[in-house]
Amino acid sequence: MAVEFALIAAGALLLTGIAAIPLSHHRRAAELVYGASALPCGFAGVIGLWALVANAAPTTVTLPLGLPWIGAHFRLDGLGAFFLIVLGLGGALNSIYAIGHGRHETEPGRVLPFYPAFLGAMLSVVLADDAFSFLLSWEVMSLLSWGLVLVHHRAGGTQRAGYVYLMMAAFGTMSLLLAFGLMTGGAENYGFDALRAATHGPAAMAAVLVLMLMGAGSKAGLVPLHVWLPLAHPAAPSHVSALMSGIMTKIAVYGFVRVAFDLLGPVPWPMAMVVMILGGITAVMGVMQALMEHDIKRLLAYHTVENIGIIFIGLGLALAFRAEGLTAAAALALVAALFHVLNHSLFKSLLFMGAGAILNATGTRDMERMGGLIHRMPVTAVVFLAGCVAISALPPFNGFVSEWLTFQAILVSPDLSPWGLKISAPAVGALLALAAALAATCFVKVYGVTFLGRSRGAEAAAARETDRWSLGAMVVLAGLCLVIGILPGFVIDLLAPVTQALLGGAMPHQADSPWLTIIPVAASRSSYNGFLVAVFIALSAGTMAWAVHRFASRRLRRAPAWDCGFPDPSPVTQYGAGSFAQPVRRVLGSVLMRAREEVFMPPPGDLRPARHEVHLRDLIWERSYAPLAAFIQAAATRLNVMQTLTIRRYLALVVFSLVSLLVVLTLWN
């Protein structure tokens, strides 16, 4: 029954989308539509949770939709149920946030119909059980999110963002189409059951995996296919960016997991190595670009790229362990990846919501014009701090647990026999460590520049706390980040049926461990206790705070802020986002992004101000996308002649192409 209920939720969301079209000019349209979206999402999340907790057998249903005589097949199994939780939880909280945030929307008619339908399409991607339904839902999801990116289509840069996104989405769907075509292996059945049963040679398997990396990777944001994220996320309204970054990229991960672990047989280890190394490169490139960025939403988008890299490291490790037959280690790596999927959907939604609240309050995304918001938006400041700590992978929050598990999987990698994996896994581990450290640096910058210090602009000085709906959703998300960080064993046990179904093995049962400890491999090897760490942090911080207040002077002192070497009263001279990034920019940025600094000191008597400019280059764009665009442009110019041929030449063209196709067919046989 579970799959029917989930489908009803998807249908309800799609219907809400249609109903929102006439409603969108209603005075309370935002409350109605977002409220109506939150309910089915929460319902779907509950179904997913129930299916996982009860360890329910997969349920299927066939609807007479789509292609005639074939119908649309839907199925809910462990993997689908887990992503249903991610989607339902994120979607419901995001909709609650949107009830408040959506009031600030200037063009509700462009958002309201797309938003619930987008959620519904993502839901049906997770439920689809044949290639046709999957691709159709995937494409609907892409197009609806494209519509949402283009909401403020007159704002600068939005049209380019929409164009790049559309191109990448079309490219991704085409890759997926080819991947599914290859997987059928010529049999005329596109049901996932048939795909599961089909067997493939190593070459076909590698081709499918590469196509999946391109198809799902372009949607998830795998380097070098990540270019649309930093363009599209800032362009969309904040609750939509939270949805796209927190949930939609996870649906892309779902597509990859479904194919790589479920439909395709065990892939050979060189392909697993490719996935893992791509993940490592993605993590480092994402965080490097994030560190150089001062637009808060672009920065968060680059961090999504980084976290997708971390997830793909886990997935690549799981594939490698599975290829070598190390089931327990494969289960550990897959759990780490899926755990990070859940965590990232929580804290990235929270951070994008916080960014939306800041954007509403200050009217700008430029961090160099913020500062001191902790005084004006105290609650947002606290929950945003929770998100920052979680994404920086600091205990006791949830981000730490999944990254720690990924590291545990990397530490098992000496058990792998191929030398390629023995060497690359620790190298990827080093990349992951670098990315984690840089992410922490980056969020110190985000939090310090945005919330601390003094306001750098009049808007930031006049900012006001955001509404209660938004705060409610953010507080719940921050709480979840903390609770999952303290009680990770429950999530790991929740994932056991998933790994059992996909890999035939699971991690040790965690609920039996004393004191809520988690033990990924063996107690002698490593263990982590989020609860004790949290208690210790709370106790030591509390004691310290108490001691400071007890033994230090209680007298209230007022002194000039930042007075050590900071006598200038202008807030612009504070340590800014650019200042913060400078050390990393000089060390790593000069290689990875060709960072160049230019200082202009006017000669004495010159009235021009002194200038310090930083030039960064996006090498991935310059080396791959720009030449490709130039080539297409040149080819189109050449082929322009074809638009104005004479009648006889057109006829001749048709005949020659027909004849050459026939010749090919003759030679083929």
Add this chain to the structure above:
Amino acid sequence: MNATAFDVAHMLAGSVVLVSFMMLYQDRLLALLNVFALHAALLSAAVAWQATIQGAPHLYVTAAIALFFKAMIIPAALHRIIRRLGIHREVEQVVGTGITMLAGMGLVALSISLMLNLTASADALAREDLAFALSVVLLGLLMMITRRNAVSQVVGFMSLENGLILAATGARGMPLVVEISVAFSVLIAFIVIGVFLFRIRERFDTVDDSALERFRGDVG
């Protein structure tokens, strides 16, 4: 099916191909129309023979349609048109006869080698028939691109249609509806093209389509 039936069917379909070749080197319009009438008459005979050996009486209707419209009405109408246009004495040739014939032979070789390979499982008669039909279609296309006069392009187009009908009747069990619709579509195409010929003539004083190219600014 006995050997005689097969041989006759083979001969009739082969003659349709042969007449397609004849059309390729007719450089006078009236002669071309006469050959086209012969083409359609042979097609009609081939279809009638198929009707006999397949025991499918509805194919007689197709044969009659081919004979009546394609071998009589359309050539007669085109005769009228080119006499009214006063172009019945014109000589036109874009590509040399030798090259055209060689290209035609190449196309026939291509279609035979392709069809005989692809339809290995079908019965011998259908295989031969399909190979000939594809040859007729390709020769019709070849004629359309080697001619410059709109009337001979129309004739090339209709000989192409004849190839399609040959293919449709060679396959067992094709319903009559399809053939009638094909015949009528050709008729309609003929009417439309006839109207256009007069329009072109009114504007440019010629039915040579290079005039259209000059008018567009291209070199004809």
